[in-house]
Amino acid sequence: MENHEENNIQQEIIDSLAKKMTDLEKRQSKIDELNLTALPSKIEDLETKIGETAEMKTLENSKQLERFGGQLNRFDAKLDAIPKAIPIKHEFEPKSRLVIKTVLGLILCICVLLAIGINLYLENNKRSDATNKYLLLRGFYPDITRQIDSAYNNNPDSLIKKAQSKIDERETVSQAAIEAKQAAEESKAANDKLRKLRGKFTTTSKHKK
Structure with missing residues (x-):
């Protein structure tokens, strides 16, 4: 019985070793199929091809x-061929300067004449108003106009001075009258205010008593 068990154990060991040998043989056959001895040469070929490809791309x-x-150089050459802007200096010839001075002088003369014309127009309007007023005076007050004409013919300068003096006096009197009227109105307003204050004071005193 013991011999039979030992035989079984030995048979199992032999079977296990046989199985392992079979596996090793299969692995060896696969390694042989891979042809690892030719692998370094294949790697060298691959490196050579990679280097050639890199050189071609670099080229x-x-x-x-x-x-x-080259295109940039041609473009620069075209840009250099374009003429640059030439600075223009504005210089007036003697004749041009004379023309400019003449034009400016004419403009100044026109401005002066225009100012004189405006003053004459205003003065003419004043004289026209004075003439119209004198015509009205001659039409409605002929006696007064005859006296004025007679006095003016005898001594016009003295008559004009007296008339101007009278006008100034009337303006002064008129201004004084206006100021007096304003003062009277202000005085009246002050008196009214004073009366109101006195009335309030009297009323307050009566209530306190």
């Missing part, structure tokens, strides 16, 4: 850069 990039540089 293409350099050619493109050269073409781009």
Whole structure:
């Protein structure tokens, strides 16, 4: 019985070893199929191809850069060929200066004549008003106008001075009358205010008593 058990154990060990050997043989066959000995040469070929591809790309990039540089140079040449702006100096010739001075002088003369014309127009309006008023005076007060004409013919300067003096006196009297009227109105307003205050004071005193 014991011999039979030992035989079984030995058989199991042998089967296990046989199985492991079979697995090792399969792995070895797979390794042989991969052909690892040729792997370094394949890697070298791949590195060579990668280097050649990089060199080709570098060469293409350099050619493109050269073409781009040539285009830029041609563009710069065209820009240099364009004429630059020439500064223009405004210089007047002697004749032009004379013409400008003449035009300015004419403008100044026109302005002066225009101012004189406006003053004459205003003065003419004043004289026209005075003439119309004198005509009214001659029409409605002929006796007074005859006296004025007679006095004016005898001594016009003295008559004009007296008339101006009378006008000034009347204006002074009129201004004084206006001021007196204003003062009287202010005095009246002050008196009215004083009466009201006295009335309030009297009423308050009566209530206190």
